[in-house]
Amino acid sequence: MEYTNVSIPAFEPTPLETIPAIASAARGAFRSHRTKSLQWRQVQLRKFYWAVEDYKPQLLAALQKDLHKSTFESLLTEIDWLKKDCIFMLDHLESFAKDEKLGSPAVPAVYSIMKMRVRKDPVGTVLIIGPYNFPVQLLLAPFIGAIGAGCTAVVKPSELTPACAMVIKEMIEKRLDNDAFAVVNGGIPETTALMNEKWDKVFFTGSATVGKIIARKAAETLTPVVLELGGKNPAFVTKKANLALAARRLLWGKTLNAGQVCLSQNYILVDKDVVTTFIEHLKQAYREMFPNGAKASPDFARVVNQRHFFRLKKMLDDTKGKIVMGGAMDESELFIEPTAVLVNSVNDSMMQEESFGPIFSIYPVNSLDEALNIANLVHRTPLSLFSFGSKAENERILNEMTSGGATVNDSYFHATLNTVPFGGVGDSGWGAYRGKASFDCFTHFRTIAEPPSWAESLMRVRYMPYDLSRLSM
Numbered sequence: 001m002e003y004t005n006v007s008i009p010a011f012e013p014t015p016l017e018t019i020p021a022i023a024s025a026a027r028g029a030f031r032s033h034r035t036k037s038l039q040w041r042q043v044q045l046r047k048f049y050w051a052v053e054d055y056k057p058q059l060l061a062a063l064q065k066d067l068h069k070s071t072f073e074s075l076l077t078e079i080d081w082l083k084k085d086c087i088f089m090l091d092h093l094e095s096f097a098k099d100e101k102l103g104s105p106a107v108p109a110v111y112s113i114m115k116m117r118v119r120k121d122p123v124g125t126v127l128i129i130g131p132y133n134f135p136v137q138l139l140l141a142p143f144i145g146a147i148g149a150g151c152t153a154v155v156k157p158s159e160l161t162p163a164c165a166m167v168i169k170e171m172i173e174k175r176l177d178n179d180a181f182a183v184v185n186g187g188i189p190e191t192t193a194l195m196n197e198k199w200d201k202v203f204f205t206g207s208a209t210v211g212k213i214i215a216r217k218a219a220e221t222l223t224p225v226v227l228e229l230g231g232k233n234p235a236f237v238t239k240k241a242n243l244a245l246a247a248r249r250l251l252w253g254k255t256l257n258a259g260q261v262c263l264s265q266n267y268i269l270v271d272k273d274v275v276t277t278f279i280e281h282l283k284q285a286y287r288e289m290f291p292n293g294a295k296a297s298p299d300f301a302r303v304v305n306q307r308h309f310f311r312l313k314k315m316l317d318d319t320k321g322k323i324v325m326g327g328a329m330d331e332s333e334l335f336i337e338p339t340a341v342l343v344n345s346v347n348d349s350m351m352q353e354e355s356f357g358p359i360f361s362i363y364p365v366n367s368l369d370e371a372l373n374i375a376n377l378v379h380r381t382p383l384s385l386f387s388f389g390s391k392a393e394n395e396r397i398l399n400e401m402t403s404g405g406a407t408v409n410d411s412y413f414h415a416t417l418n419t420v421p422f423g424g425v426g427d428s429g430w431g432a433y434r435g436k437a438s439f440d441c442f443t444h445f446r447t448i449a450e451p452p453s454w455a456e457s458l459m460r461v462r463y464m465p466y467d468l469s470r471l472s473m
């Protein structure tokens, strides 16, 4: 579908000198305490839901303009995704926000009369920084968590997807509480100016390189950060796998959004006895998905910009491996065909970098032992892992290799359901969100103790002058 009638304003970075006032307004709105009322949060969430619905044409047009995303993918992975997250938060908000009663120790007896609970306080004013690959969803799904938790927030979309950034700015600022929520547009100078402000939490999704810059800066003011980063994700295909199914599902994982997905597999470790058959199934799946080739398909997205196009091209130019599927490119369209490269060394350019595009390697292995050794060598804590084998093999893979999340027998599912937490581990990320985790991520779990005043005679034992014999009470 073409969206030629929808007009999107030209990209305008937020003036640097206005950023302190924007942050200050968000902090002021938090200090007004209005965000603590559940009713206020529910109203903002409902407004957000309808804003996403009403701005659907602009969002679809912007996603097509920035990434050549098809309507199907934009609805599935961005717009409907957010609407589902928003409804989930609205449906569960009261129960998430309710105080939790805690038990008190039975001994000594005096403790058993304490009333203990955990209050769910919003952490405060938060900054959310988004990446370019799912420029709407990855910025605004955490934002839903922040609204639900009762925080105020400033969001910073990726400047690499300028049309989306402008639509998001208009949508949030026209529809939601204007002091509590704001959008700052821009790249490094604007993000640096934002990081010079004091936040109660920073939620960053993007590369590990920039994640380190954000974490380092946040450490100066002891600001907690959530980092959702990337990694070199492995897939395992053993002799016992359903090879046709594995090939189709893994190919989907590398063609959705032209493989610009933090979760998608970077490389597939395939038992050498079945590698030829696996590649045949991969080619068959390619023909079924793209009967006229990926370039002619209205469904296949493009690489976001020239920098990323040439980065991916270099990975392919430098490989010592053999291209067994795809390989076509067209710079004028930023098109790179879904491409599989057969490699035999962890030092190959295709194994050394996160591809974050429609290219991936296939690495034949002699055994599951060898596959696990290679995967642990390439990246010990990737964001995700996909295993296609027998039940026992899949369990062994989960046991002997860590990852932020994993899907057995398919691609992506551990990260697509809106009821379950998603996040990395080690250097692929700190913290998680989605489902209840989105609420928890922006919540301070505050323990409250209420010792009754009537129990003073029992509680006097702690006062000086101390008497050791009273400790046995």
Ligand code: NAD
Binding pocket: 129, 130, 131, 132, 133, 134, 138, 156, 157, 158, 159, 160, 186, 187, 188, 191, 192, 205, 206, 207, 208, 209, 210, 211, 213, 227, 228, 229, 230, 231, 261, 262, 263, 354, 356, 383, 424, 428, 429
């Ligand atoms: P990026 O790190 O280049 O940019 C992310 C954000 O940081 C953008 O908003 C950008 O404006 C800002 N930024 C860039 N350079 C900066 C600097 N020097 N100082 C301050 N801010 C800066 O990431 P990207 O290219 O947009 O996204 C791709 C990367 O993100 C991949 O590594 C991918 O794996 C990862 N990613 C992770 C997840 C996840 O959920 N774990 C999701 C999507 C993408």
